[in-house]
Amino acid sequence: MQITPLNPEDPLSLGDFELLGRIGQGGMGQVFLGESPGGEPAAVKVIKPSVVDSESRQRFAQEIEVLKTIWGPRIAAFLGADAEAEQPWLATEHVDGPDLARHVKTHGPLPSVLTAALGAVLAEALSAVHTQGLLHRDLKPANVLLGPNGPKIIDFGLAAFTESHVSLTAPHQVVGTPICMAPEQAAGVKPLTSAVDVYALGALLLFAATGHYPHEAATPYMVFHLVTDPGTAPDLSGAPGELLPLLTGMLAQAAGDRPSLTDVVQQCRSVIEAQGMKIAQARRRLTTHTAGQWHKAAPADDSPTLPQPAPTTAAPETDTALDTDSAPAAQDTPVPPVSSAPAPSPTVVETVPGVTGPAVQDSPDPTPPAQRDPSEDSPREHPAPGSPPTASRRPKEGTPTLRHSLQARRTAERLRAAYAAKAPF
Known part of the structure; x- marks a missing residue:
């Protein structure tokens, strides 16, 4: 995720959260990367001073109550x-990954089985939201973040309690994103039902699978016209055949013709199982696919621009992200540190019982005598009787060494743990 430094006019903290940089911005506010006193990363949304008024505060307060x-x-x-x-500010969990819109734009559409996995995950999440008497009302690719533990839904700024008759908008005012908006929502029909989120999820899945939306036009007003026109069918070109029945139903013009979220989950499972895979496997592949591509691209394209100290260790790069259903978060997984500079290959570090320091032993030098550096053939010093053995070869200038016995012991222990974990017995 692209993080830029704070501007001179930006606050340094909000509440208990220290602000570290800028994540993004929208029409209503700015989003910062923050950190709690205990080190918990957070996405901190702040309303722009230019739009702070009684209505924006009321809408912001509603978003806070929804998230609670x-x-x-x-x-x-x-x-x-x-x-x-x-x-006014709001802090939510920081998800380290791109949104779906950016991922598809950068890496292309998802395979059908991964699109179905995404559909099952998000439909189940929306179903839980609906169970709590809420609608999202603004589900779109930009509001789905692809983190290291799988996708997460953000931005409930337009969410509404389904049983509430109180609205913060004018009777005929429509608020939302037209490219993913259900026809009845675009037409200003009140009250809305859970079918609006089903339609939005269908538009999102169509974009994930093809890179385009059901209705596209040069201006938002033209999109509104296409969405609300019963004679204009959604554009399903490029959609995989196995997803067409699902997408056709979810993008139906009439709210009553759309499937329930429970039906969406079941249809997504059927698509996945028809390809010989279980839903848990498909979820893991989705996370591996999205998080793996993102983290491989991040160092070149999206590395944070905040000042960072020079790292002393680095973890080996991996394409695998962990499954959220059965494994801890990737950042919580202990990884044996590997020195950023290569260690001298002929040196093996071992802990010797009864000896306070590490014993460093030399393995035979495979280099022919004619190719050796003459400085390496200098007389070797022998340790005094009873003293622990030491390195018999003095490394050349600039060669990294393990200088402290405590560091050497820790390195040996971590290497043993790493090798033991990979052993087949």
């Missing part, structure tokens, strides 16, 4: 907020 109400593994968690502050 909902929970789930696929929802970015609520961490804190203050709608009454001079600069």
